[in-house]
Amino acid sequence: MDAWIVSLLPAAPVRILDAGCGDGSLAAQLSSLGHDVTAIDLDPGPAHAAGVPARRADMAAYEDDPFDVIVMSLSLHHMHPLGAALDRAAALLAPGGRLVVDEFAWDWADGAAAAWFYDAGVLLGRFDEPVKDPLARWREAHADCTSARDMLAAIDERFAVTGVRRVPYLHRYLEGPARLREIEEVRHVPTGFRLTAVTRVTDGT
Ligand SMILES: C[S@@+](CC[C@H](N)C(=O)[O-])C[C@H]1O[C@@H](n2cnc3c(N)ncnc32)[C@H](O)[C@@H]1O
Numbered sequence: 076m077d078a079w080i081v082s083l084l085p086a087a088p089v090r091i092l093d094a095g096c097g098d099g100s101l102a103a104q105l106s107s108l109g110h111d112v113t114a115i116d117l118d119p120g121p122a123h124a125a126g127v128p129a130r131r132a133d134m135a136a137y138e139d140d141p142f143d144v145i146v147m148s149l150s151l152h153h154m155h156p157l158g159a160a161l162d163r164a165a166a167l168l169a170p171g172g173r174l175v176v177d178e179f180a181w182d183w184a185d186g187a188a189a190a191w192f193y194d195a196g197v198l199l200g201r202f203d204e205p206v207k208d209p210l211a212r213w214r215e216a217h218a219d220c221t222s223a224r225d226m227l228a229a230i231d232e233r234f235a236v237t238g239v240r241r242v243p244y245l246h247r248y249l250e251g252p253a254r255l256r257e258i259e260e261v262r263h264v265p266t267g268f269r270l271t272a273v274t275r276v277t278d279g280t
Contacts, residue, residue: 095150099127180223234272241265
């Protein structure tokens with residue numbers, strides 16, 4: 076259960092959109108709490124395989140009734156065009172609704188963080204051999220992903236941000252033991268962020 080996301084939710088039941096649901100595990104958790112969850116993904120196959128009734132849909136063109144909460148967990152950096160996906164999120168959020176974004180900030184990694192990531196990855200068997208130029212490899216590997224700088228600017232254009240916190244992320248990427256998080260937090264720059272936002276209130280003038 077993702078304690079951070081759960082802590083942000085109003086009392087059940089509320090309507091939640093899990094945009095870019097992947098294997099559907101978060102959607103299943105939120106449903107188990109009594110919420111009315113719609114899970115969408117460009118490829119709902121992994122969610123279906125896990126028994127989660129996700130819809131095949133592109134967030135950048137998604138139409139539906141309003142949601143009380145829209146969750147984007149590690150999906151926004153993959154959504155293209157970024158602005159269209161966030162425009163739809165703004166349109167789909169009910170007045171007073173909340174956007175919850177848990178994201179990867181690959182562009183915040185420096186050479187030390189990239190070197191640690193690949194070295195830990197070799198030890199954990201994720202990579203075959205040590206990487207000679209970790210930062211170059213890191214940047215090349217994430218060239219198709221939207222940067223945190225661009226995500227934060229695009230969110231800020233469309234929503235009123237109510238909270239944003241930089242958090243360690245590499246240990247999640249590596250799926251390693253829990254102690255990795257502690258080491259990452261002490262030694263390295265954060266490479267993730269957790270953000271909440273609400274719809275902008277306009278006075279119509
Ligand atoms: C890294 S996975 C994250 C999955 C899950 N939310 C999680 O936290 O583990 C990103 C997911 O976003 C989906 N995705 C990417 N672009 C999308 C779009 N435009 N609309 C809907 N889903 C999208 C991908 O298919 C993928 O399943």
